[in-house]
Structure formats: C-alpha cells, structure tokens
Amino acid sequence: MISIKDIARQAGMSPATVSRVINGKSHVHPEKRDQILKIIEETGYVPNKAARSMVLQRSFTVGIVVNETFNMFQRQLFSFIERRLEFFGYHTIFFFVQCDGVSEEDCLARLKSEALDGIIMLHEMKDPQFYAYTMNMGIPLVASTFSIQGVLSIHVNEEQAAFDAVSHLIGLGHRKIGMLYSGGDSFGRQRAAGFYLAHEALGLSRNTHLVVQVPYYSIEFGVYGMREFLLQEQDFSALFAATDELAIGAMRVLRDEGLRVPEDISVIGFDDIEIADYFIPRLTTVRQPLDELGEQTALNLHKLISGSRRPGRDLILPHKLIIRESTARKIP
Amino acid sequence: MISIKDIARQAGMSPATVSRVINGKSHVHPEKRDQILKIIEETGYVPNKAARSMVLQRSFTVGIVVNETFNMFQRQLFSFIERRLEFFGYHTIFFFVQCDGVSEEDCLARLKSEALDGIIMLHEMKDPQFYAYTMNMGIPLVASTFSIQGVLSIHVNEEQAAFDAVSHLIGLGHRKIGMLYSGGDSFGRQRAAGFYLAHEALGLSRNTHLVVQVPYYSIEFGVYGMREFLLQEQDFSALFAATDELAIGAMRVLRDEGLRVPEDISVIGFDDIEIADYFIPRLTTVRQPLDELGEQTALNLHKLISGSRRPGRDLILPHKLIIRESTARKIP
DNA sequence: ATGAAAGCGCTAACAT
C-alpha cells in the first residue's frame, strides 16, 4: 500500500510537509502544496486510518446502542443516521441490548473493549454504570428518540404528540379509548401521559382499565397486546397505539376478530413508518421527522466529538398528525 | 488508556510475552500465562484495535455495498448479518450506490480509500472495474441474495423458487398471470425465468404482454408498477410480484381500484419479509431464510478473510412456499 | 521459554 513516505519521496519533500497539506495546515508554500496535491491525486493515495487513529487517539468509530428487537422504526432511523455518519467518515458498530440487567452489563463490557469516539443511543439504558463510564471516559453521547438527563437528546415532544393524537380521536366523538404501550421506557410513559392529558383537557375521565402494556414495540406484541385487550375490555371505539408497529399488530387482530377499522374501531399509531401509508387501511399516525432525526443525531454527535458543541438542552423536533384512513367519526 | 506495557510491567514480564498470551501462541510457561491472564482480567485490559490493525495490516472493517434505496428486505437482512459480523469483531461501513455508472464510480473511489478486510454485496455492481479492483487487491467478496461469477455467492435457487410460486398460481386455476419485476439485476431476471418456465411446464403460452418492469424493489414502485399494469392490461386473475414490497404496493393499488385480493385477483410475493404475515390480506409468498442467509453471509466472509475457505461454488439455501391469504382458487 | 528491538503509517513538537 502506498504511504505518506512514498508521496514525500516523489515530491522530494518530507512526510511532515505532506501531512500538513493533507490536513490543511498552514505554513506550506502554495506551490509545493499544489505539487503534493497533484501527486496525491495521481497516485490515488489515501491516508491509513489505523495509523491516524493511533496517533490521534481517535477510532473514527461510533457505537449504536439499540434494542435487540431492532424494530422497523429503528431500522428506518438507522438507515438515515448511517448515511450521515458515513459522510462524516465514521464507522459503526452495533451494541444490541435486551431489557435486562445482564444484557446491559455485557453491553458495557463490550463497550469498554472498543475505543469509541461517540455513542448513539436508540435504546434507553437503565444501568447508571453505563453513564458513569461514558462520562468518566469523556465519550460523547447522543440519545435519539428519547430524553436522558445530562445527555444531548433529540426527539419530538412526545407528550404533546400523543396529546394531539388522542385529541384527534376525541374530536371524532370517541369517548372510550384504549391505549397500547410499553411502560418500560421514558417515551412510552410520556406518550401515555399525553393520552391522559388529552382526556383531562377534554373533561373525560381517565379510565385506566382501557390500558394494556407490552414489553416491546413490535408488530408481534401489537398482536399480543390487542388480544389481551379484547379479553379484558370490549367496550371501546378507538385505540391509541404507542407505535405504528403496535397499531399494525392490533389492526391485524381486529380484522381477525371481524371488527372493522375504522367503522367499528378507530386506530391511531405513532411514528409514521414507511408501511403506514400503504397498509390496509392506511394508518392515521403522528409523524416523527425520521430524516431530520437521523440527520441531527449524526450531526450533533459529530459536533460533540469534534468539540464544536456541548450537550446543552434537548433538541425538540416537530411532529405532525397525519390523518389517513384508520380513524373515523364515531357512529353513535 | 491501559496498554500492553502496563500489563507487562505489572506481571514483571515483557510486552512480547503478554502479546503471546493474548494471541494464544504457544511457548509460554503455563504458570506465567495464568498470571498474565489474571492481571488482564483484573485490569479489564483490551488490546487497542488501531495498533493491531496497523501491524497486522487488517482493518477489522467490512464494507456493505447496498442499493441507495435500502429496502425493507435488505434492512432486515442487514440486521441479521450485522449481529454475526459484530460477533466476529468486525466494524461495518456502508457503501450506498445507485443504479448508474457515476454512482458506482464514486463507490469504487470511496472503497479504495478504506482498507477493507472484506466486502458484502447486497447489491449487484455492474462496473467490471469494481471486480478488477477487489480481485487485484485480494479483498474477499461475498454476494448475498444473488450470484456473481467468480464471487462466493449465497442465495436461494431463484428460478426454482419463482417456478414454485407461479406453479402455485397455475395450480389454483389461474391462466392469465401478470408479473411485476425489475430486469436490472440477475435475481430479478432469474425470477422472471422461473415465471416463464412454470408457464411452459404447465403447457401455457407465455404471454409477454402481462409483464411490467420497474427500476427498484420498493413499495412505491409496486404502486407505480401496478398502475402501469392496470393501464395496459385488465385481463388477468393473478399477479406474481418479484418481491413482497412490490406485492404490497400492488395490493394497495388493487384495493384503491376496488379490486379484491384474493377474490378478484390473487397476489403472490417473494422474500417473506416481516410485514407479509400481518398485512391485510396476509401475503402468500416464497420465503428466503433471512436468518440463515445473514448468518452464512457473515460466516463465509469471515472464513474468506481468515483464509480458512476459498470462494468455490455458490451456497444455495432452501426456499419455501408460504401459502397465506392473498392467493385463492380462480373463480371461473 | 522469554526479552530486546524494529517497525507498521501517521502526526506534532521541536529545531532550523
């Protein structure tokens, strides 16, 4: 492989000068600079990352902490994040974690074995040791799609978004509304809070019997959750699912039970994943700006790493209610 | 950061001995080995990847060449591949490419700037320069989900699988069957070949008017393709979509046009992505064993890299016809 | 069986 020395030799200069040119440092004679640039161009030389990595004490690698289930929403988000990360020259390495202590411990152990430049969290870690470690090591952290105290967090206003979704349902005349969500994470709880708030704001009692919790945000658990629901409670005309995947699983069950959406039951989701606009019926939902979420996540982590920004306060991205076919006015 | 020297000093031995222990080399006294291992355990020391990378001339990084559209099927597959890659200690770096020459050139340029240990192709490159380069540099290559001459390819028997799918349709009494696919890649053409073969085997004429080609395998192009289809041809009772995403887009259009699936038109897909089993109606399709595909892709690339295997002949994984709700007997 | 020493490719401090 061609190295900086080869370029230096060909140019009749020292490696240091070539290095200066590559890294855009000043104090290089413009003429020599051009000459070096020309040789680099001709030879197709590119600096060795491992060598730079070693001397700069940077790995050009960012860790992605994500739930083992890695759902459709997260895969879509990752796809956006990755494009930007790639643009900034980072490699990625995944840390799949389950929602239990052992798994988080394993994750932390692996984390320590990698000299990460930064970490993107698509999943909320409970273990305080995790934050202690990253803080201690000075590893920049970005939380994407939820908020963590002391960590640069990028997300929509979950509570307000859920409030908007449920208000839409109430506005359609629904009075008994079910909710499907997971209480295991902050954004789930915030969406639930929005659900209750909408009820209060509109003067409705918050009937807690109409709530089913599931462990993960997958279609499968949407199915499971909806089954539970039907077992417990038949007297409702609308459902607020905390994610689109939950909504899709729920609609599947409703269909199997001979219940029509939206004629018999209105369903609203959250996220606006790709399939939402094609499902039958098309899913009414709250859009999270996935592209911007991905863009901002990568960009801000990069800023944190390069030192051009400090954590500061959360970045709140705008959400948007997308009304499609799965919700309709309640038939009295 | 704690280094090999620190361990050596604590153990009262030389870095060379510690290195031997870490890498499981022989010629180390068992007692000393245990002692070193103990210290490593206690201190939580892990070798610096960049340093190893430099001396070993390996990057521990694999490139993933994938289409810019990075569809649901690919995202799901990547998720499986990544888990294994992670297990083997590789980082990943994406190379998004479009289906045009310029994009492939750019990709090649970026490829050259990364010292990759290996490359996984989820997308077929046309540019012969690409293969010339990788061959020349001795970079191991694995093609996943399609076959390339001279490259270790892992995939199902596309033609047979498509044959099975179309035979299912014909067996249901359908005689005028449409096909939606992309001719821009080998597996698309093979699936098309299976489509024709099934017609021939069953003594049906291959009415080429019943075929629509699209540029990409996305839901969006399923919609687009189906619209085209309806414009050109109304006289058919079943559709073979070359991927599930195409099928979903097609079903969406059919629904919008007031055509029922499967009562009016049967639809069969290909891949068996996650949503297939939840869509309304549940999609009949041909399953590709995504988990094993991911597993084998990562494993075989690793073997190629570590020199414990040579390209050899293609790895053919079993497919399976999954009959669900979107296909039904033709009503005369 | 073990250690000393060289060197992987690069950057930065220091010298000129």
Add this chain to the structure above:
DNA sequence: ATGTTAGCGCTTTCAT
C-alpha cells in the same frame, strides 16, 4: 516554511 525526530500500541523476528 520545512525537516527531523519521537512515539502512538501492538506483533514479530531475532537473539539468548
């Protein structure tokens, strides 16, 4: 403005 040099953390001859 440019060159010299040391050193990042590791592995691997080559001695012993």
